[in-house]
Amino acid sequence: MRIECLRSSISSGGKVFPIYIGFASAADISNIAIAPAFTRQTDHQQIAANITAQPVRDWQRPINYDRVDQIAEVFNNSGALMPNPVLLAKNAFTSGISIRPKRIDSTSYSTGTFIVDVPEDVKDPSQKPLWILDGQHRITGLSRSAQSGDPVPVVLLLDDGSNAYSSPLLANLFAQVTTAATKLDELHNEWLTYAFNLGKYATSRNASDAAKRAFETVVELCRTPAFRGEANPFFNNVQFNEHRPASPTFGGFSFKCNALGDLVSRHYYNLPVQHRVHLNPSELAAELSHAYIALHQTVGNHASSVFFGKAQSQQTIMQEAFLVGVLARALTYGSTADYRSLLQELKFQNTNWDFSWVRALSGPANTVSKRIARNVLEDALVRGALPEASGNLADHLKGNGAAVVLTFSRLTPAGRPAKQGKEQYKMLRGATGSHNAGTTTHVKATEQTSNVGDFEILDAKTVGRPLRYKEIEGRGLCLNGEYSNPLEIVVVMKHYGDLSSQSELQINW
Incomplete structure (x- = not known):
């Protein structure tokens, strides 16, 4: 097949990219070009194997035949027109395309146009000389319509010895033009960008x-x-x-x-x-x-x-x-x-x-449960041992042996917690206890067991909407005359699957 083209070029990044523009019918394009696409039936392992090969095979989206039928139906109406150009490139697995300047017969005068000769006698469809980078649905639909023989604008990205058009570049161009039309599905986009280092x-x-x-x-x-x-x-x-x-x-x-x-x-x-x-x-x-x-x-x-x-x-x-x-x-x-x-x-x-037994795994419970599950399974598989005080991991995830540790510190003259003389108190799930802080009047939650994904420290005496001591959960709280002595708190611990438990503590100082 012969396509008469105009030629220009784009210079970018130290390379020259030849571009040829001409016309061909949808029927003729279908004979010489194919989209390098996988199908809806392609096995997962086949795609995985394809993207490890060089050049990469079958990297375009599957054809949508409902869309093809719609295009064919529209263009069976003689009043419809398809002026959109089709983007073509050389099939990386074939050869035989030739490009030469067009000359006037019996003279050496060049007309400024070029002749692109493309082989047509190909028995294996995958070996068609050209790839359709953009327009596979248009060409397939038009070729099945009354306008199959009408001219369609074509843009050909063909090397003339410069080797400018690498497979990753063609894939990148495909990704750019297809995003503007129909976005790639998330899986296709992932392995396409991996395969071509994008x-x-x-x-x-x-x-x-x-x-x-x-x-x-x-x-x-x-x-x-x-x-x-x-x-x-x-x-x-x-x-x-x-x-x-x-x-x-x-x-x-x-x-x-x-x-x-x-x-x-x-x-x-x-x-x-x-x-x-x-x-x-x-x-x-x-x-x-x-x-x-x-x-x-x-x-x-x-x-x-x-x-x-x-x-x-x-x-x-x-x-x-x-x-x-x-x-x-x-x-x-x-x-x-x-x-x-x-x-x-x-x-x-x-x-x-x-x-x-799980109550919920959505919303905040999802975040908490995910954090707990990963911490617990990671710790167990690395250490090769069950968590302390738990006979199995399922009971541990429910909150068995759960605890939050409070650290009590003396204050320096500058009002900061001193590094020396710290005391710790473990608030165990279901326990009610007391602690005499004495002069260690700075209190802060510093540790929690792996089955506590989150916790809140609340005032135990408040009626109605609970008062939350966020300072103890964060930078720490200084026990002073601003607070009732003893300070009575309850720690609400959140476990896997939206389960929760409590521990109460009376702090004297």
């Missing part, structure tokens, strides 16, 4: 290395059939394709690729490692896979558990917290854990993981 994955970004290695971990987790000779339950079961659900073999842990990448970045590659160096993405993916397998082997009552149960039983907060704990252990010890033995040491097999 956005947060650009090498110019300070955090790009951590982000890249984290997302590479997710890619390896999804595309690798087995780790260390054991089948990987996450194979093809991390969601990369918005149009297909994904859940690993044993259920639960249904992660989108962007959410899991962010989790790995925040809780592993963005944190300092205590065990020599960070694991590489493949090694870390293996850790996550083996930990998940061990969890399934250890936990009982799968159908009602927060990890593997039916939809009403599962809790994403706990699933994320488990992975955060695995990542924390890998930061501390590297790839060393026998997770099944570790989980048995933590009594996972004897714990009731049916959390039907």
Whole structure:
């Protein structure tokens, strides 16, 4: 096929980008051009594999045939017109396109236009010589309409030996033009920017290395059939394709690729490692896979558990917290854990993981519960031991053994808490006690157990709307004549799932 074009160029960043502008019919364009798109049926593991290859394959959005039918219907009306240009570029996997100046027959005079010759005899559609960067729906719809043979403006981004048009540049152009029309779905946008080193994955970004290695971990987790000779339950079961659900073999842990990448970045590659160096993405993916397998082997009552149960039983907060704990252990010890033995040491097999006792996990309770779950699972998996005074993690999450510690200090002549001579009082859940502060008249809450996600310190005598002592929760309060002596307070501790408990204390000085 021959397209007669005008030529110009754009100079930017030390490179020259040739641009050719001409006309071709939608039917002809369909014969020589294809959008490098994945489909709604493309497997998650296939996308993960595609974005690790060079050049990257199938990186555009799936075609929407409802939209194609609408365009075809509109342009079957002879009064409609489509003047919008289509953006085309060379298919990175093919060759054979030639460009030459157009000359007047039998003379050496150039007309200022160019002839672009494009092969048409291609049996494999994926090997069509040109890519459609913008306009796949227009071309497909027009080619099915009464206007299939009418001219359509085309802009061709073709090298003339300058090698200016790299695959990342074409992907960036696609992302720019498509955002103005129909925004990419969040998963497509995530792996597209990763594949072509765009956005947060650009090498110019300070955090790009951590982000890249984290997302590479997710890619390896999804595309690798087995780790260390054991089948990987996450194979093809991390969601990369918005149009297909994904859940690993044993259920639960249904992660989108962007959410899991962010989790790995925040809780592993963005944190300092205590065990020599960070694991590489493949090694870390293996850790996550083996930990998940061990969890399934250890936990009982799968159908009602927060990890593997039916939809009403599962809790994403706990699933994320488990992975955060695995990542924390890998930061501390590297790839060393026998997770099944570790989980048995933590009594996972004897714990009731049916959390039907939870009152709420939305709003403020969500924030508190997420903080508690991550702190508790991280501490347990790193230390390999249960929290003090708790026989299992579920009871601990409910508030078993919960406490807030108050620290009493003397005041310096400048009115600040002295570093020496401090006293501490532990306000245990359900306890009622008293403390004689004596001369240590500065009081401040300084510690809380891991199952206390938040707390409030209130006046125990106030009737009606409670008086809150935010000073004790913050910088500290100085006991003086402004306050009744004794000062009676109650600490309201907030636990997982919107549970709460109290502890009361009478302070004399």
